Amino acid sequence: MFEFELLAQDGQARAGRLITPHGVIETPSFIPVGTLASVKALSTKDLLKIGTQVIIANTYHLHLQPGEDLIAQMGGLHRFMGWDGPLMTDSGGFQIFSHGAGREEDVGKIALPSPEQEDRGGHFSAKKRRRLVEVDEDGVEFISYLDGSRHRFTAERVIEIEQKLGADIILVLDECTSPLHDYRYTKAAMDRTHRWAVRALDFFQKSSRGDQAIFGIVQGGTYQDLRRESALFISGLGFDGYAIGGALGKSKREFYQVLEWTAPFLPEHKPRHLLGIGEIEDIFEIIERGIDLFDCVTPTRMARTGTLLVRGAERFRLNLLNARFKTDHRPIEEGCNCYTCINHTRAYLRHLFLARELLGMHLAAIHNLYFIESLVRRIRNAIKGGRLRNLKREWLEKQQ
């Protein structure tokens, strides 16, 4: 039911096909995030029109709300959310990090404050906050952010939950470390993640009905030897695919380097997923370093604040709230074929955001996801035609 074919290679970049019981994913592929069984402000019909191939939901969030048993009773995640295409579930490792060390230290996957973190205004406080999570050898104990109830995830329990959810591709539980963690802690967490991976795969192999694929997760922070060790260890276990998780450094440069330290040690004929990354300026870089799948909340989150993806804008971002768009008759992006660009002007979208009309978020989300889908489709074709370098130059030059 699962197969990954490599169709073409251009440098380290790969074009392929990942076959799942709910359809084929042409890779490289961006994966919109549907944390709570919904890609924010979009229906599954909208996603199909946009060209979305696969959605990633979140085991941690769905466990807390509405619960995996309810979803299983409703026929599984596909039927529950009305999405008949390929589905993944992330394990919750990152959420455990962000409510644990991430919360305590006020950092994300990349440690220096990114513009997003600054954008969030007062959302994150600089002072240390109590962690909601405790990690031990067996797993993770955490407190629900919804109602304060106590929960426990272990390597096996997470697989069990993901089996109830029933996505096509599931991820093992990992411990995601912070870029601020030292070598010693990062190594200890990585070793624990490895032991969890062994247990998770073992549990999966005993209980799977064959309709799900399982991906392992590489950790090791920003340490070259740990990334290499983790890639080799996790690869040796024989998962259906491999995700790269955890701390990605203190700069884009370090982040790309982490990929270079990791990807070459992953099996060539298995898909590689970079967790939680997908800003436009990163897409060429990560695909050039051998990534096949990547998910990110940024495009849909930006859409909700009136930031639209456009070629030619700084960091590909147009802030629609800017007064210069007041009477701008142009679509968000000239030449774009998304529903929003075909039917609406920048001036109208700007008005919707200023008036806090929900339609603004909906239309912006359509455009942002369409923008990424179109770019990634072009990248796939460029890889097949050996033209990836040219496409990248064209995109990054226009950016100047």
Added chain:
Amino acid sequence: MFEFELLAQDGQARAGRLITPHGVIETPSFIPVGTLASVKALSTKDLLKIGTQVIIANTYHLHLQPGEDLIAQMGGLHRFMGWDGPLMTDSGGFQIFSHGAGREEDVGKIALPSPEQEDRGGHFSAKKRRRLVEVDEDGVEFISYLDGSRHRFTAERVIEIEQKLGADIILVLDECTSPLHDYRYTKAAMDRTHRWAVRALDFFQKSSRGDQAIFGIVQGGTYQDLRRESALFISGLGFDGYAIGGALGKSKREFYQVLEWTAPFLPEHKPRHLLGIGEIEDIFEIIERGIDLFDCVTPTRMARTGTLLVRGAERFRLNLLNARFKTDHRPIEEGCNCYTCINHTRAYLRHLFLARELLGMHLAAIHNLYFIESLVRRIRNAIKGGRLRNLKREWLEKQQ
């Protein structure tokens, strides 16, 4: 460019066709409210699929944000919002009321607290609040709720704004009174509304390019002689259609009576619009009393709080947040052909509302508007077939 044909009558109920430069409205017709040039949470594509025939936007709100000049620069309201079908603009008379006497006395069109007003919880305070509006002979002075800026509407100015907006059908400025106003004040306000109507029509006739129709508004509160007087006076001016506005009493009974005191004195061969009313339980009653058009925010507002329109539920309302829908596999309404019902379960919608996912509001708005469109379509057919009484009995019996 404008024509109203009566096709059939069943008692006082009428089925007709209102022809506008942007298409035909089959009447009776419900009119979704797009206050700020957007029907909340729905795209124009969604509205077309739902079967929406016409949208009503609001002159008062659009004047404050983004302003009629900006909309004119963008090619008018149709192009601005991407809606190529018939459009109306309300004059702002009701907003002036609700920010004036309505705000001061804490009342709506119907004075006794309706379940909606109770639902709103603390939104309206019982104590008297400062009015933001002052009415004089020439017009209305008001303070923007957005930025405190002062604005002035006169009979002529409102027409001028509506000409810039460019809807197919525009409404004159009126003074909407409260059900708590006494006879004396109600009569004075009605007389002023009449003088404004004369001025508005005069201004319109001198300045119209022939692509807009203008509706007069009948006032007179809950006083039989005033309603009759107003209907006759406004009818005598020769508008393209007639709206019934203002205070509608202290109970449904009184509200229906106001219609009986008014509609018979309106010209038979012109369309009649009841402003701001459209709850399901009222629809049969108002159509039976000769109403052709009615607009209401309730269906879209309810959708945003998880209240869904369903036949068989009390007052046709299903509160999806109720725990009994937790694992309900049924669509919102069995047999309904809307996008939401075809694709999603009650359990999923309930989850979306509990998780505060925007998609919930979108899917609920689709269903609620589709529900009304379908009901009104059936009513149109029943009038044509002389079966309105039967349809009403069937609907209200199933309701028990």
